[in-house]
Amino acid sequence: MTAEYLPDLFDNVSRRGRRRAAVVDPSGYKIVSVRLRLAEFESFSEQSQAAGLTNNMALRIAARRIAGFLEIDAETRQNLQRITDSIGQIAEALIDMRRFASRDDTVDMVRFERHRQQFGQEFAALDALLRTMLNVSRRRQDGRRLLQGSVR
Structure with missing residues (x-):
């Protein structure tokens, strides 16, 4: 120019x-x-x-x-992957149980309850992680604090 x-x-x-x-x-x-x-x-x-x-x-x-935009660190990414993998494994186990139940006309309620509890725990962990990550207001406040702290 x-x-x-x-x-x-x-x-x-x-x-x-x-x-x-x-x-x-x-x-x-x-x-x-x-x-x-x-x-x-x-x-x-x-x-x-x-x-x-x-x-x-x-x-x-x-x-x-x-x-306030979303940046995901490696640890959070790993936690998300772990939770997703676990939920996938639970889903596969429930599909297997359904197949066995339709074949044998019985349901292993102890196994079903164990998977239901695992799913509940993993879903709660996923929900907590997502709430923290997606809290735009908190991210913006954290960003403002970074700026304000740098000018003091």
């Missing part, structure tokens, strides 16, 4: 506090930039790499978390 086009970018921005307009990517993303001192950048970059993230992804996670 040549200097002659620059004034057009700033037509709607006051001279005082002039800032670059956010660039819109063709795929619908807005591109923002962050100015960091060298020491800040190096520390940030080291922390990002230690977490297995690119600088871009680390900044994106921080911005999304501050805005």
Whole structure:
């Protein structure tokens, strides 16, 4: 972009506090930039790499978390997978029980009750995890606290 086009970018921005307009990517993303001192950048970059993230992804996670968007950590993802697997196994066991019951015309009520209790426990764990993850208000408050804590 040549200097002659620059004034057009700033037509709607006051001279005082002039800032670059956010660039819109063709795929619908807005591109923002962050100015960091060298020491800040190096520390940030080291922390990002230690977490297995690119600088871009680390900044994106921080911005999304501050805005209240859902970010799922590895432990939560593993817990969701464990619960889902367990519920799937319970469902398979109940299908087997149904097949045996229709063949033998009997129901193993002890086994049925055990699976019912397991299902109840797993469903309660899933419900609690989802409520925590999906609580938008809490996520936004947590994000605001991150911002407020950084300016004190």
